[in-house]
Amino acid sequence: MKNILVAIDRKQEAEQLIAKAVEIAKLSKAKLWIIHVTEPDPDDFLAREAGPQYVYDKRSEKRKEEAAIIQEWVEALKKENEVEAEGLLIEGPVIKSLRKITEKHQIDLVVAGHRKKNFLYSLFTANKKKDLVDELNIPLLAVPLDKKHLK
Incomplete structure (x- = not known):
């Protein structure tokens, strides 16, 4: 195993997911890729013109903050855990x-993290973990997230 991707959805999950990935990376001397996928901006000029500028400014500022946080995690990994790591902030649909x-x-x-959902919720939403396994065709480690870390 040479490359391990850590898919971060929420900042609160990161510590737990990165810790699990570091364990595996140390055993296999693998490189960690810390990834966060964010929503894309509209591609066409007309769609961008339709919304107020402050929405785009706020989204841009949020992306800068997310990118800075990812880089902090990467630098901490390199210093503390002696693990090779890179971080990426990507725009677009998650699975694609x-x-x-x-x-x-x-x-x-x-x-990736796993949060327990109730039965009713699961009836009306897509199963992203199953979609990921089907689409990626590589192993997926679903880490059960502690509720105390998610508040």
Whole structure:
């Protein structure tokens, strides 16, 4: 195993997911890729003109903050854990973006968080973990997230 991707959805999950990925990376001397996928801006000029500028400014500022946080995690990993790491902030649909990254960087394992949902919720939403496994065709480690870390 040479490359492990850590898919971060929320900042609160990061510590737990990165810790699990570091364990595996140390055992296999793998490189960690810390990834966060964010929503894309509209591609066409007309769609961009339709909304107020402050929406785009706020989204841009949020992306800068997210990118800075990812870089902090990467630097901490390099210093504290002696693990090779890179961080990426990507715009686009989650599954499609992760597929591109796994192919481009020859990812061997994806580490993602898992939150328990109630039955009614699961009836009306897509199963992203199953979609990821089907789409990526590489192993996915679903880490159960502690509720105390998510508040």
